[in-house]
Amino acid sequence: MNIALLIIIVVAIVLAIVGGLNSALSWLLWVALIVGVIALIAFLFRVISGNKRV
Known part of the structure; x- marks a missing residue:
């Protein structure tokens, strides 16, 4: 897995936790969900x- 993709996933999880704990934020x-979906799409792509090249 690409290190940048791993960082994006970690940031999405942290934002989801912070957003869930504080109702003002x-x-x-929503930002975490969007970033998580983008990371998931990038990983699946x-x-x-990668499987087509083999």
């Missing part, structure tokens, strides 16, 4: 394109 939960 609930927008961070990497896996799918």
Whole structure:
């Protein structure tokens, strides 16, 4: 797994925890969800394109 993708996933988890704990920062939960979905799509694209090369 790419190190940048791993960092994005960790940031998404941290933002989800912070957004869930503080209702005033609930927008961070949406940011975390969006970043997490982008990281998931990037990971799946990497896996799918990697399998076609083999």
